[in-house]
Amino acid sequence: MIWAILKRDVVLLLGGGRRGGALLPILFFLAVAMLYPFAVGPDGQLLARTGGGVVWVAALLAAILPLDRLVEPDLEAGFFDQWALRGLAEEWICAVRILAHWLCFAVPLMLATPIAAVLLGLSGEQLLTLELGLLAGTPGLAALGVAVAAVTAGLRGGAALAGLLILPLAVPLLIFGAGSLSTGGEGGLALTGAASLVLVALSPFAAGAALRAARE
Numbered sequence: 151m152i153w154a155i156l157k158r159d160v161v162l163l164l165g166g167g168r169r170g171g172a173l174l175p176i177l178f179f180l181a182v183a184m185l186y187p188f189a190v191g192p193d194g195q196l197l198a199r200t201g202g203g204v205v206w207v208a209a210l211l212a213a214i215l216p217l218d219r220l221v222e223p224d225l226e227a228g229f230f231d232q233w234a235l236r237g238l239a240e241e242w243i244c245a246v247r248i249l250a251h252w253l254c255f256a257v258p259l260m261l262a263t264p265i266a267a268v269l270l271g272l273s274g275e276q277l278l279t280l281e282l283g284l285l286a287g288t289p290g291l292a293a294l295g296v297a298v299a300a301v302t303a304g305l306r307g308g309a310a311l312a313g314l315l316i317l318p319l320a321v322p323l324l325i326f327g328a329g330s331l332s333t334g335g336e337g338g339l340a341l342t343g344a345a346s347l348v349l350v351a352l353s354p355f356a357a358g359a360a361l362r363a364a365r366e
Contacts, residue, residue: 290346
């Protein structure tokens with residue numbers, strides 16, 4: 151059952167109907183990387199020094215784009231009620247949804263990061279550190295997205311509210327992830343992974359509690 155739910159979630163998030171699915175966040179991510187050099191000018195050293203932080207901000211914004219499709223459609227359609235009747239706890243469903251969200255936004259984003267690195271003038275070493283940081287940090291972004299989407303599901307303007315809530319909560323991940331690109335930033339990778347692990351561990355329980363409250 152869990153495997154079937156994961157496959158369903160991945161197909162729905164990748165497809166996305168008229169909203170572009172997984173393609174829209176990647177296009178947005180690359181658009182930010184392409185436009186940033188025009189904003190700050192052609193200074194290669196400045197781009198290399200600040201480009202990694204721009205990639206992290208673009209990754210966060212790309213993770214926000216599908217928030218309105220993570221929880222609310224299934225809650226309105228009664229799928230969570232059906233899963234509860236079959237004995238599946240909301241925490242399990244939310245954990246699967248986190249994995250599906252990560253597969254659909256983070257994996258394509260990491261594949262597109264070398265293109266963004268070229269646009270921003272990042273070196274090969276910076277690119278490797280950036281990829282490792284995204285690998286460590288994007289699970290936390292996915293977990294945070296599902297938790298916030300569950301908390302705001304059913305509220306008027308819930309998608310906009312979710313976007314506003316996730317921004318301050320994701321600041322530690324962005325600080326640690328961007329900090330790992332500085333000289334001697336290995337500690338930044340460790341802190342990014344630790345923060346991400348905490349979010350992945352706690353978010354299913356927070357999201358599950360929010361969904362039970364919304365169903366009742």
